Amino acid sequence: MGVLFQDNIYDLNEVYRQYLESNHSSDVNSAEYLLPSNPTKFFALGHNALENSQTAYSYLQKATVHDATFEREDVIFGPPVLNPSKIICVGKNYKEHVAEMKSEIPEYPVLFAKFSNALIGPEDFIQKSEKTNQLDYEVELAVVIGKEASEVTKEEALDYVAGYTIGNDVSARDLQKRTPQWLQGKTLDKSTPIGPWIVTKDEIPDPSQLEIKSYVNGEERQSSNTKHLIFDIPFLIEFISGLITLQPGDIILTGTPDGVGFAMDPPRFLQDGDTVTLKIEEIGILENQVKA
Known part of the structure; x- marks a missing residue:
């Protein structure tokens, strides 16, 4: 550390x-x-x-x-959390992204998982598997849990946070969409950058007012603010900890705004050599290159 x-x-x-x-x-x-x-x-x-x-x-x-x-x-930066016991992701958590994916606003948070095999650091390559031709980017605010959380209320939820970082929920859309469960398209080896560091929660007292952006080869693709989250961070911690005990070092990826490559006309997916740059206010920049 x-x-x-x-x-x-x-x-x-x-x-x-x-x-x-x-x-x-x-x-x-x-x-x-x-x-x-x-x-x-x-x-x-x-x-x-x-x-x-x-x-x-x-x-x-x-x-x-x-x-x-x-x-x-x-110094070479690795992923700031190496081997979390859980990586819990939230889908369909920005209204505009729900609309661009031609879906409906969920009544409850849409949860799915990644595993630590997918995690890479801010100076690593995003591995483009030969099994996908539809690799996509998703900028997300990542919450890192700081102490064991079970059945916590949203009023006390932020007391259980260690800090925040940036995550790229890189998704193989062809693998994700071929079955009702998304897992196989979401946790390919060396596909999910996090970083470049963890900003402790004392420096971000209000995570619900952060600008969030993504760029591919310098072209802006996503631009929003965490105030547009359908389910905000305190609610997510309350909801998830009511189902699953969260442990220190666990990561919650809170969802991505509109502007993903899959929803463009025509779709524009990541290719070998592309550079994906993510920015979140008060945290910094996470930039990785795609490599086949």
């Missing part, structure tokens, strides 16, 4: 160890447990790790740290 600060990347675990050492804490030898460097272990600790990372970040802002600094260009 690293933290981006003033255009450099800092080893978060090492910064926290130096913080404990500077305060002569008896926990200095437990730094790897209290703030793990391994992302999977980090999220397993839930809000305890997040709170300790905030402490490390505060220390970084006012102290001089040693042997913990990396220049941005020397």
Whole structure:
């Protein structure tokens, strides 16, 4: 786990160890447990790790740290969550997208799943499988869960969030549409970029007012705002946690706005060499190239 600060990347675990050492804490030898460097272990600790990372970040802002600094260009970003126990996706969650797909506004959230085999980072290639000729892009706000959530109310739902990132729900439309269940078109190997980082929830107190856009080879394809979500994030967390216990590190992909390639006339699908750029306000840019 690293933290981006003033255009450099800092080893978060090492910064926290130096913080404990500077305060002569008896926990200095437990730094790897209290703030793990391994992302999977980090999220397993839930809000305890997040709170300790905030402490490390505060220390970084006012102290001089040693042997913990990396220049941005020397670092390759991987997916900010490596192996979530669940990736829950929401379909048909923007009215304009429902209309362009010639569907009906759902009474309940439309849920489907992806698996961790699909996840890639912000500097990886989107793998175009030879089994599809209809690869499509979908920009989505991704919610990362910060602590175990079961039967939570929408009023308390955001207390269970670790932060937010960008997801590209890349979809093989020909595989997705050939059966009533969408799964086979939604979770192909190395097809779903997330990133470039997680912005913690304290920096985005209101995720319902974020501009969201996508571009293919520099051409704008999607442009909307999360205020147009049919089912907003607190409702989704309440609804999903009423069915499924969410664990720290789980990801909810909240749906995509209109402008997907499948709905264009004629349809325009991703090809080998295409560059897909996603932007979400307050988070940043996620850009990946397609490779056959």
